[in-house]
Amino acid sequence: MLSLHQLEKTFPARAAAVHAFGPVSLDVAEGEFISLLGPSGCGKSTALYIIAGLEHASRGEVRIDGQAVTGPGPERGMVFQNYTLFPWLTVRENTRFSLQLARNADYTASPAAILSRHARADHLIELLGLEAFAHHHPRALSGGMKQRVAIARALVNRPRLLLMDEPFGALDAQTREELQDLMILLHRYERTTTLFVTHDIEEALFVSSRVVVFSKRPGRIIADIPVPFSSADRTPALKLEPAFIELKRELAGLLRHERADDARRQELLHRLVAHPTPRPPASLSL
Amino acid sequence: MSLQPNAWSHLLAVRTPLPRWLHVGLACLGFAGCVGLYLWAGARPDNNPTFIPPIERIATAAQTILSGPDFWSDVRASFGRVTAGLLLAVLFAVPFGLWIGAFRPIEALTQPVVEFLRYVPVPALIPIVMIFFGIGEGAKIALIFLGTFFQLALMVAEEVRRVPNDLVHAAQTLGASRGEILSLVLFRGALPGILDAVRLCNGWAWSYVVVAEMIAATEGLGFRVLRFYRFIQTPNIFVYLLVLGLIGLALDQLFRACNARLFRWADATRR
Structure with missing residues (x-):
């Protein structure tokens, strides 16, 4: 589809x-989590920004369902690395933001259909565990909560494609794991x-069904x-399974290869081992 | 609530929060200091009571003025001129500033010109305004408009530019059109800052109205101050100066209160 x-x-x-x-070529099928x-x-x-339509490509093209991408659109929802909730809107108003936009308005829709879109926004708030905060403004939320709202907001319109740019990069390890679990559930549920x-x-x-590995700049797909x-397998215990660790080792090897300073680091290490720095004489420490 | 003796030295540490009672107390002390200075200067043997009249004479003058017919018509006249000029400026400067802040070509075309115009001192515009608008109400409103419009447009543009680009991107990926980004993101995001800019412009507008009234008017606070000067009625001048200060302070506090109430969502550091 992409x-x-x-x-x-x-x-x-x-x-x-x-x-x-680039140049980078990639085909993504319906329902994949890449x-x-x-x-x-x-x-x-x-x-990712180019796929979203927020940046222009220098060469090549992006197609969604055969249509070339020329600019941003609601069929490609995005969750950003920075917190991008509208600070003047409550959690519920943030999730409903897209429903008020002319482009998403369906003038042939029945009142029931319009109501069901609002119900969907509320449903997502519930699904993401945000009911208690529905009437709060973003400044009262923790980083993890803010990203949950951002995910709900992006999904309200049932986008064809969800783009996530290091969405959990700024979160602490525990919150991060919570949100990873949540993404797995959401993907199982929303596809x-x-x-x-x-x-x-x-x-x-x-979290993903397929991992595409980029080389260092200029990035190309190296794996x-x-x-x-399966999504049922994806519990925290999976991270300790040998098969998981084996894949992790493989990917780590690929990425280590992409470190520019690796050869230099090896050389330095060898030199340090060969000629250890002399310690200051013990008598100096009083 | 009391402070530990050794806590006093900590109060002068950089950015240390101050207890509310101490804040209010110090503010009152500032005013009391001014009164004290006035009393001291008035009590000096070389003081001519025409220059620094005793406080009782100011109080009597205040009583006479407040019960007289001129005072309220003066306040009404000045207030009306400021309101009309400022409202007009807001009406035009907010959309204009929104465009400058949102569209680079409009910024390139107009911002340098506006930067130039805003540094033309407002009193220097009085002759040209009088040639164009005569000496009636229109001239005073025009002067306030000219004095605040350019400043306000640039401040609004700056507030619009300060709305994070990420919010614009987010709105775009949700399907917002250009107009919707302008109204639902840039304007809404800049609104607290815009109200704050109007607060500042209101202060300047009061300066301009007094200057305008001193040159050509038959009523208004500025006109009356100059009139008192002609008759060397120093106590009356002091009464009017106090009134001008109080009006300014009251309006400023009103704007701040509105901002705090309407825009609770905004970061506290922005106010």
Whole structure:
């Protein structure tokens, strides 16, 4: 349903143009949950912004259901790394934001259909455990809560594609795990095709059905690995299973290869072992 | 509530919060200090009571003025002029500032010109305003409008630019059109800042109305102050100055209260 064809991005700069990523080609089928994994600066977020229509590609194209993407649209919902709730709206108003927009209005819809859209927003609030905060403004919410609202807001319109740009990057480890579990449940329930950008290997393996690995800048796809676990398998215990750890090791190996400083680091380590730094004489410490 | 003796030295640490009672107490002390200074200067043997009249004379003057017919018509006249000029400026400057803040070509086209115009001192505009609008009400309203419109437009534009780009992106991915981004995101997000900008402009507008009334008027607070000067009625001048200060303070507090009440969602540091 989504296809990237020879997609490429170059940022013009005064000294020398920065080649962010590409060419990248990728086909995504209906209902897939794909992680884009790669070292920071590899262009995976830029690729996501291009798919969202918020950035222009330098070359190549993005097609959704055969239609070329030319700008942002409600059929591609997005959850951002930064908190992007509208601070002047309550949680409920935030989730209903898209329902008031002219582009999403269906003038042929019956009153019942319109009501059911509002009911869907409320249902998502409930599903994401936000009822108690429905009338709060975002400034009263924790980071994890804010991202839950952002997810609900993006899903209200039943987008064809959900784009997530390191959505849990700013959260603490525990909240992060909670939200990963929640994403698995949501995907099982909604079956929204999802592209999930992350630099966390475990996160990528745990939530997605397929992991696409980017090389360092300029990012290219160096691996496209199916994750064999069923959604019922995806419990916190999975992270300790040998099969999971084996995949993790494989991906870590791929990414380590992409570290620019690896050879230099090895050399330094060898030199340190060969010529240890002399300790200051013990008599100096009083 | 009391402070530990050693807590006093901590109060001068950078950005230390102050207990409410101490805040109010210090504010009152500031006013009391001004009164004290006035009393001290008035009691000096070399003081001519025409320059610094005793407080009793100011009180008597206040009584006469407040019960007289001129005072309230003066207040009404000045108030009406400020309100009309400021409302007009808000009406035009808010959409204009929204466009400057939202669209780069409009910013490039107009912002440098507006920056230039806002540094033309308002009193210097009086002759040209009088040539265009005569010496009636229109001239005073026009002067307040000219004095606040350009400032306000630029402040509104700045507030609009301060709305995070991520919010615009989020709205776009939810399907918002250009007009909806302008009204539902940029305007709504900038609204607390805009109200604050209007508060500042209100203060300036009161300065401009007094200047305008001193030049050509038959009523108004500024006109009356100049009139008292002609008859060297210092106590009356002081009464009017106090009234001008009180009006300014009251309106400022009113704007702040509105902002705090209407925009509870906004970050406290923004106010």
